Amino acid sequence: MIGRLNHVAIAVPDLEAAAASYRDTLGAKVNPPQDEPEHGVTVVFIELPNTKIELLHPLGENSPIKGFLEKNPAGGIHHICYEVDDIIAARDRLRAAGARVLGDGEPKIGAHGKPVLFLHPKDFQGTLVELEQA
Numbered sequence: 619m620i621g622r623l624n625h626v627a628i629a630v631p632d633l634e635a636a637a638a639s640y641r642d643t644l645g646a647k648v649n650p651p652q653d654e655p656e657h658g659v660t661v662v663f664i665e666l667p668n669t670k671i672e673l674l675h676p677l678g679e680n681s682p683i684k685g686f687l688e689k690n691p692a693g694g695i696h697h698i699c700y701e702v703d704d705i706i707a708a709r710d711r712l713r714a715a716g717a718r719v720l721g722d723g724e725p726k727i728g729a730h731g732k733p734v735l736f737l738h739p740k741d742f743q744g745t746l747v748e749l750e751q752a
């Protein structure tokens with residue numbers, strides 16, 4: 619069911635420093651910061667030949683990554699995003715298998731303008747999983 623790896627997300631305490639590290643030290647193609655108020659994050663996308671890295675920084679009071687950064691003050695890998703062909707079919711199949719779909723279970727529009735959903739990290743080997751409709 620899951621397809622390509624769309625991105626790996628890293629939560630960071632300092633977005634500008636992290637972007638500079640990827641741009642100047644690692645020599646990657648780094649895009650400008652993008653506010654995602656619906657998701658409570660500001661993101662910087664880094665384009666690699668075969669996938670993307672998403673740098674995440676909290677936006678607003680109720681950011682879902684606030685707790686993660688408190689536990690990991692230096693930052694850390696926050697989630698991985700897999701593409702699926704049909705996000706509603708994927709959601710229903712996952713629910714039937716007992717996986718917890720986060721939030722109200724309705725897809726939100728993600729940073730690429732496509733529907734996304736998140737799955738509880740405790741159901742997938744301690745890794746928060748995002749699904750994005752391809």
Ligand SMILES: C[C@@H](C(=O)O)C(=O)SCCNC(=O)CCNC(=O)[C@H](O)C(C)(C)COP(=O)(O)OP(=O)(O)OC[C@H]1O[C@@H](n2cnc3c(N)ncnc32)[C@H](O)[C@@H]1OP(=O)(O)O
Binds near residue numbers: 627746
């Ligand atoms: C823009 C968009 C896009 O790409 O298009 C995005 O990515 S937006 C990216 C930001 N949005 C999201 O992450 C939305 C989905 N996330 C959420 O709903 C939340 O962050 C949760 C995953 C439910 C975690 O929330 P919170 O930290 O408040 O919960 P909590 O402290 O009760 O955590 C419950 C347990 O899960 C662990 N836990 C928390 N976040 C985790 C993570 N990212 N990876 C692995 N484990 C994690 C905690 O350590 C704890 O484990 P212990 O009990 O063992 O201590």
Ligand SMILES: [Co+2]
Binds near residue numbers: 672
């Ligand atoms: Co993401």
